[in-house]
Amino acid sequence: MSTMEKGKPTVSSDTRWLSEHEQEVWRALRELLWGFESAMDRQLIRDSELSAVEYSVLAALSEADDGVLRARDLARQLDWERSRLSHLLKRMETKGLVTRAECPSDLRGYNIMMTKAGRDAIVQAAPGHVSFVRENVFDPLTDEEREALLSAATKIQASIRDAGLWQNPGGQKG
C-alpha cells in the first residue's frame, strides 16, 4: 500500500486511488525528487569544496552587485526559512566562505559577504555544476519534454502553494 488500496480493503472512503499508470508516473517522480538533489550534491562535493546548499548561497551572493546581501534578502531569494539559512551561514563562516557584519541601517540585520575563499570556491565549482545540469537535464530531453517539464513544475508548485503547503507561505497567492 502506498497510493493504491490493494490488499485487504481496510480503507474504505471515497479516496481516488492511483491507477497503475499513475503509480508509475508517481514512482518516477518520487525517485527523481529524491535522487536528483542528492546526485547534484555528490557531484559538487566530489569536484569542489562546496555542497549544493553552500553553492546556492554563494551563487546568490555573487549575483548581488557588490557580493553582499542582507540575510533577510538572501533567505527571500533562496526561498528558505530563516533558521535554515542561519544554521548554514554559521557553518560557512566557520569554513571561511562568508563573513557576517552588522547592518548599519537596521540593527537587527546582518550583511552577508562572500570572502575571497568563497569566491574562489564557486568560481572553481561552477563549470562542473553547470555541466552536471546540462548533461543530466537539458541534453537528455527533447525540446517538448523540456517545455512540458517547465510547465508541469510550475503548475505543481502553484497547486502546492494554493494548498498552503509551500515552505514559505507568501510566494504568490492573494
Added chain:
Amino acid sequence: MSTMEKGKPTVSSDTRWLSEHEQEVWRALRELLWGFESAMDRQLIRDSELSAVEYSVLAALSEADDGVLRARDLARQLDWERSRLSHLLKRMETKGLVTRAECPSDLRGYNIMMTKAGRDAIVQAAPGHVSFVRENVFDPLTDEEREALLSAATKIQASIRDAGLWQNPGGQKG
C-alpha cells in the same frame, strides 16, 4: 552566478552556460525538487502520525505478503542506503511503528515487521497522502504534461545513473 557566467568573465573554459530560458526551466525544477518533498512531508505530519520517510517504509512493508521484509530487501526496494534505513528503523522502533526480529535463515539479517500501531498509522494516513498526490500532481497536469513528466524523469534518472552519480550504484546499467 550560478549557471550563467555573467559578472566579470572570471571563468573562461568552454563551459556551455545556460541560456536565460534554460535558467528559467532549471529554476522551476530546482524549486520543485526541494519544495515538493518538503510539502509532502508537511501534509503528512499535519494530518497523520507519520513523516514521509516513515510512510515510505510502512508502505513497502504493507505491500509485502505478510507485512514482513528483511532490512536488506526493504533498502533495495526503497533504493536507500543501509545506514539510512538503519537509523530510521531505530527511531521507528522507538515509536512503536515496527519491530525487528533476527532472521532465522541468515543470522546477519533482520526481519522488519509492521506493528499494529504502524498499520493503523498508515491506514489513517493513506487517504490524505493519496489526495495530496492526486491534487497536486495529477489534477493540475494535462495528459500530455503527465506523460512528458514521466518521460523526462525517467531520462534524467537514467542519465544520472550513467554518470555514476545515483545514490545506489547498481540500479540498472550493465
Added chain:
DNA sequence: CATCGTTTGTTGACATGTCAATCATGCACG
C-alpha cells in the same frame, strides 16, 4: 575445516533541515 573476500547491519561523527522559543530592534498608533 581454515581463510578471505563479500554481504548485512549498526554505529558515530557530522551536515543538514524543521519547529518553537527567544531576544532585540523597528514601527505604528494613541
Added chain:
DNA sequence: CGTGCATGATTGACATGTCAACAAACGATG
C-alpha cells in the same frame, strides 16, 4: 514618548541524511 505588534536573526532540541569504520555471519576455495 510609551505600548505593542511585526520583523530579523539566533538558538536548541530533534529528525533526517551521508560517509566511513566496524563487527558478525556467509560462502567460495583450498
